[in-house]
Every structure is written in C-alpha cells, then in structure tokens.
Amino acid sequence: MIEGIDKRIIIVGGGPTGLYCAYLLKKLNPNIIITVIEEHKTCGSPMCCSGLIDVSGYNRLKLKNFLVLKDFLINKIYGSHIYGPLEAKIDVLSKDVKAYVIDREKFDNSIKELALSFDVELLSGKRVVSIENNFVTFKDLETDSEEQLRYDYLVGADGPNSLVRKTFFPEIKNSEFVHTYQVTVEGNFDNRNVSVYLGDFAKGLFAWIVPESSSVAKIGLGVSLGKNPKDAFLKFKEKYKLTYQREIYECSGILPISKPLKNLVHDNVLLVGDAACFVKSTTGGGVNFGLLSSEMASKAINERIKEYKSLKNYNTLLKKYRKELNTHYKIRNYLLSKNFVEQDKLLLKIKDSNIHKILEEYGNMDYPSEFLSKIFTNKNSFLLIPEFFKFIIK
Ligand SMILES: Cc1cc2nc3c(=O)[nH]c(=O)nc-3n(C[C@H](O)[C@H](O)[C@H](O)COP(=O)(O)OP(=O)(O)OC[C@H]3O[C@@H](n4cnc5c(N)ncnc54)[C@H](O)[C@@H]3O)c2cc1C
Incomplete structure (x- = not known):
C-alpha cells in the first residue's frame, strides 16, 4: 500500500x-x-x-529557506519609542535590525x-x-x-x-479577544523605529505606528471586544495631535488573544x-x-x-x-493589572535602571524568556525587584 x-x-x-x-x-x-x-x-x-515580524522568530522558521525575503520585505526596524499613558517615554534603539515590515x-x-x-x-x-x-x-x-x-x-x-x-x-x-482599527497613511515618519502608545484610548492593548518608509506608515490600535476601535482611534489621534496627509487604506480586525x-x-x-x-x-x-x-x-x-x-x-x-x-500572556496580565500611574512609573524605572539598554542588545518580540533572564540577573535591576515578584505571581 x-x-x-x-x-x-x-x-x-x-x-x-x-x-x-x-x-x-x-x-x-x-x-x-x-x-x-x-x-x-x-x-x-x-x-x-x-x-511587523521579529527577525529572530522568522529566522527560526523553516519557511525562510523556501522564500526570498526581498520579494516581500518593505522596511527594516531597529527599535521602538514607547509612550506611557501619562508622561513617561522610553526609546529602545538598537544598532541591529530587530524586525521586518513585510507586504502581507x-x-x-x-x-x-x-x-x-x-x-x-x-x-x-x-x-x-x-x-x-x-x-x-x-x-x-x-x-x-x-x-x-x-x-x-x-x-x-x-x-x-x-x-x-x-x-x-x-x-x-x-472574552480576551481584541478589536483593532488601522489606517495606512501618507505623512512624515521615523522609518527606523516603531512607536507604541499606552493609554485609556487603547485599554486592553495599545496604539502603534509601524513605518513602511519615511512617508508611509500603518497607524492603529486595539481595544477590548465590545468597544468601538474607530472611536478609540479618533481619541488617540486627538491626544497626540497626529497629522498625516492622506489615508490610503483602512481596516478592522480581531486579535485572538x-x-x-x-x-x-x-x-x-x-x-x-x-x-x-x-x-x-x-x-x-x-x-x-x-x-x-x-x-x-x-x-x-x-x-x-x-x-x-x-x-x-x-x-x-x-x-x-x-x-x-x-x-507573553503573563507580561500582558502584569501590565494590565497596573493603573496608568503605575505603568508610567514602571517605564521610568526601566529607564533609570538602564534596562532599556539590555532590551536594545538582547530584546526580541517573539522569545521574551531569552531577555527576561538577562534582565532578572542584571546588577542594575535592583530597582525592579518588587516588580519581578509581582510579575512572577501573575
Ligand atoms: C490590525 C492588525 C494588525 C496586525 N499586525 C500584525 C503584525 O504586525 N505582525 C504579526 O505577526 N501579526 C499581526 N497581526 C496578526 C496576523 O495578521 C495574524 O496572526 C495572521 O494573519 C494569522 O494567519 P492565519 O493564516 O492563522 O489567519 P488569517 O490570516 O486570518 O487567514 C485565515 C483565512 O481563512 C479564511 N476563512 C475564514 N473563515 C473561512 C471559512 N468559513 N471558509 C473559508 N475560508 C475562511 C479567511 O478569508 C482568511 O483568508 C495583525 C492583525 C491585525 C487585525
């Protein structure tokens, strides 16, 4: 047979x-x-x-041997600007390419x-x-x-x-699924880094700007299922006084979290x-x-x-x-358990203890266990010890 x-x-x-x-x-x-x-x-x-796909995650796929990256690669991403819900901001800016933006x-x-x-x-x-x-x-x-x-x-x-x-x-x-809204727009953007915004406009996730180039980007956000993501997007746009020249495409979809x-x-x-x-x-x-x-x-x-x-x-x-x-699930629950003041404080602690430097060197979006252990064992991390305990029990 x-x-x-x-x-x-x-x-x-x-x-x-x-x-x-x-x-x-x-x-x-x-x-x-x-x-x-x-x-x-x-x-x-x-x-x-x-x-947006993590380079180290993509390189672990057998698929990379069967495809030609340049056929669908649009942009290379080196880091991120992270905006807290109140005033905190940290920049995680690497010398190496951390993620690809691909044409799906x-x-x-x-x-x-x-x-x-x-x-x-x-x-x-x-x-x-x-x-x-x-x-x-x-x-x-x-x-x-x-x-x-x-x-x-x-x-x-x-x-x-x-x-x-x-x-x-x-x-x-x-019950934990997230509803998103996203627009592709023309404007002026930092083409090397993504931006991530935490705040009440995007409860349950965050808002993002993913640049395809210095003149085109995808801007979107996610909210808990049942809330209107487009209304939330308008609030986000208003808060950050976001301006762009032209919307090329809009869409809405579900993230099955x-x-x-x-x-x-x-x-x-x-x-x-x-x-x-x-x-x-x-x-x-x-x-x-x-x-x-x-x-x-x-x-x-x-x-x-x-x-x-x-x-x-x-x-x-x-x-x-x-x-x-x-x-990933634990990190999400840990962050969601914090109010906005606490989220801002956490970002500032990360900045003050130079943890963002570890993220610049070792951070990747797919395999957090690989850089969390580096953070936990770093001598500068003492400011974050109470946070480690809170994270572990989540
Ligand atoms: C706004 C937004 C931004 C995102 N950004 C990113 C990102 O930057 N990076 C990332 O990694 N992921 C991102 N994602 C998630 C990513 O798009 C999905 O994880 C990915 O597409 C999953 O692939 P899939 O093949 O499992 O499902 P899908 O891509 O959803 O494909 C499922 C297919 O099944 C078809 N289908 C559904 N029901 C039926 C049916 N009954 N009969 C026949 N066909 C059917 C659909 O038409 C579809 O083609 C994003 C998602 C959203 C909504």
Whole structure:
C-alpha cells in the first residue's frame, strides 16, 4: 500500500498558516490529496495586518529557506519609542535590525505559489458553512451553490473567528479577544523605529505606528471586544495631535488573544495559527508563531498517516512554543493589572535602571524568556525587584 494514497486533508482558510501547512504536508507526502478552501477570491486580500515580524522568530522558521525575503520585505526596524499613558517615554534603539515590515499580500501569495507548485488544490471564493460527520459543506460565494467534501483530517486555519474552532472546541472563549482599527497613511515618519502608545484610548492593548518608509506608515490600535476601535482611534489621534496627509487604506480586525491553549486536537481535527489563538498576547502578532504551528501540525499529521502515531503529538510538539506564549500572556496580565500611574512609573524605572539598554542588545518580540533572564540577573535591576515578584505571581 502507498501511504496516504486515498487520504484527503482539508484545510479551511488560505491565509499564511493554512497555505504553509498545505505545502508542508504535500511535500512530506505527495500521495495525499490536500484541499485548501478559502472564502476570498484572492489570497492575501483584503488584508488587515501591520506586517511587523521579529527577525529572530522568522529566522527560526523553516519557511525562510523556501522564500526570498526581498520579494516581500518593505522596511527594516531597529527599535521602538514607547509612550506611557501619562508622561513617561522610553526609546529602545538598537544598532541591529530587530524586525521586518513585510507586504502581507505579497508574503501570503509567495506561500500560495509554493503550495500550488506542489499540487495543492485551492478552492477560492468558497466559504465553509458547516462541518459534520467528516464532511465540510462549502458555498460558492458567486453562485450561492453548495457542495460537500469528505475529509480524513481537517485543519482549521480559518483565522480569529474560526468556524472549525467554534464547531469542535466550543469551550474556547473569546472574552480576551481584541478589536483593532488601522489606517495606512501618507505623512512624515521615523522609518527606523516603531512607536507604541499606552493609554485609556487603547485599554486592553495599545496604539502603534509601524513605518513602511519615511512617508508611509500603518497607524492603529486595539481595544477590548465590545468597544468601538474607530472611536478609540479618533481619541488617540486627538491626544497626540497626529497629522498625516492622506489615508490610503483602512481596516478592522480581531486579535485572538487568549491564555495559550493546551489542546488543539479533537479526533481528526486540529487548529493552527489565529484559529488556534497561537498569537503573542502582548501584541496580538501571530504570523511567526502561526507558521510555527503549521510546521508542527504538518509533522503530527504526517506521522499519524505514516507511523500511526497519535495526532495529539501536535500538542506536545507545540509545548516549548506554548511556554513562550505563556510568558507573553503573563507580561500582558502584569501590565494590565497596573493603573496608568503605575505603568508610567514602571517605564521610568526601566529607564533609570538602564534596562532599556539590555532590551536594545538582547530584546526580541517573539522569545521574551531569552531577555527576561538577562534582565532578572542584571546588577542594575535592583530597582525592579518588587516588580519581578509581582510579575512572577501573575
Ligand atoms: C490590525 C492588525 C494588525 C496586525 N499586525 C500584525 C503584525 O504586525 N505582525 C504579526 O505577526 N501579526 C499581526 N497581526 C496578526 C496576523 O495578521 C495574524 O496572526 C495572521 O494573519 C494569522 O494567519 P492565519 O493564516 O492563522 O489567519 P488569517 O490570516 O486570518 O487567514 C485565515 C483565512 O481563512 C479564511 N476563512 C475564514 N473563515 C473561512 C471559512 N468559513 N471558509 C473559508 N475560508 C475562511 C479567511 O478569508 C482568511 O483568508 C495583525 C492583525 C491585525 C487585525
């Protein structure tokens, strides 16, 4: 018997994590049939993302070997300006490139091309409307006609509002999800650094400016689900007297922030990326970690088909990354537990104890455990000792 010859894997969602998972599965086992079902006609559009990805996180992905960075790289980021809710401000400015700003439409399409070159079947313009008894029902959004397809394994890569998650993991709640609003604008910007603003306009997250160049940037913010992010954005704009010449694009989207989930497998179904809430709770950034989850999911499914291993191994493969996401979750809860005066004081303490210098050298947006240990053991950190204890018990 040829392993997997009659197996069909359906992936719901043709975003980066779904397409990457499809590519890897087909590469690992050319005998299986992989079908990606995507509701939009074109992958990567419409898009709502700032496109900021941590360099060290991206370099840990196998994906970097299959893509050409310059095909989708827009800008390189060296550091950040962080504005406290009241008056504090710190600058974390590194000599090294810390993050890339990528063109998500081009990035997603580069992954799509990889998947198509390995004979992945992509059904676009079709929305999955229900899943039952190993069949998905999907609707052609042009003709309204419905079709069904049977699967042996199903991957939910259908983003923050995942139908696959709601169907098979109803226990996962969206109470910590964040609603965002973002505009791409023309103006004058510091093209080397991002800016982050804490304050009552963005309770639950923060506001940001991510420069694509010195004349174009993405400006946005996030608020708790149920609040209006566009109203919040206008307050933010007013407070900082933000001016720009022209809005090029506006969008709104959800960040699936949650305590990292221990189980992402239900029988023959698993979740990846935003559908799995596999995102950093500190920022809602989910590209690098989502792609990691696709690498682990494809390995687990392949080993299930070829070696009859348990699909639950996916949970085990994710353990070390879940730990890192747990640290993000702790940092978020620690910051949210502080009032504005305390948040400002914390930033000033970081500045006074020169901790921002450690961040300049060792900081990265994806793996906080790597620089937190450097901060905890630094001789200048004594000012922060009470804060360390508060953080640990969070
Ligand atoms: C304003 C904003 C800014 C962000 N900025 C950053 C950032 O700077 N860096 C970062 O790392 N992350 C950022 N993110 C998060 C990032 O966009 C996501 O983590 C990433 O897109 C997740 O990829 P995914 O493939 O899991 O899901 P998605 O990209 O959401 O893809 C899911 C796909 O599934 C399709 N789909 C959904 N339901 C169905 C259905 N029923 N049938 C068929 N198809 C379906 C959708 O059309 C979509 O194409 C941002 C998000 C927002 C909202």
